[in-house]
Amino acid sequence: MFSPTDLRKDTLIDFEGSPYKVMEYAQKQMGRGGSIVNTKLKNMITGQVIDKTFRNDEKVSPAEIDRKTMQFLYSSGSNYSVMDQESYETIEVDNSIDDSVPKYIVEGGTIDALVYDGKIIGFDWPKNVTLKVVSAPGADKGNSASATTKEVELETGLKIQAPQFIKEGDVIKVDTRSATYLERAK
Structure with a gap:
């Protein structure tokens, strides 16, 4: 209390x-x-x-909530599947609980699930995640007078605005609270 x-x-x-x-x-x-x-x-x-x-x-x-490490397996329609890392049990989760799972985690990635009375009620996200850029248009030549951005697509399918110097294959950090570019991953 x-x-x-x-x-x-x-x-x-x-x-x-x-x-x-x-x-x-x-x-x-x-x-x-x-x-x-x-x-x-x-x-x-x-x-x-x-x-x-x-x-x-x-x-x-x-709240008496347990945290369990789960592995994200795949997304299908309005559900996604996660696997308990301790018991190897596969659990179907309705995406209405947290629709941001497929945006920030790749298949096979791990995430902490919030469990209440044996049921997953949400996920505990880190402040940022590291994702690979799979599609980025080329930078505009000579357009360096202002901090311009361009839309890039990440390995999860999420599209965000990133600086002009980001190119395909770069690994970047993304803020999970606002879906915004933070920095290049080191």
Whole structure:
């Protein structure tokens, strides 16, 4: 149990018997030393988003969520298959849980799954991933006066804007929160 003032964005909590993820968080000071915490919470099972205000004297429970390393096997229609790295069990996951899996991970890659009551309810993404550029148009000659970008396609099929100097075969880092180019991978 912890105080609502300890909440931060992406914290997983148990609220009304279900796991919720804190999407937004704002603490507001009230008169006489008290404070309230306004949050926007997303139910990790149903996807429902609610607004909840906590008083400073309330207690919040962390969600009892396990993290398991899974291997991404393939995507087919509205599902994708992952394999538990410990039991080698293949699990079908509905892409409504997290539709960004095929964008940021290649077949055979690993990802941490969030498991609640034996069921996958989401994935824990790193802040950035490293992907290979498979298609990039040539740079415009003489167009170096401004920081221009071009659309490149990555090995997962994701298309993002990248600087003109990026070419086919380069390996780049991509921000998973905004699907934007960060830098060349070292």
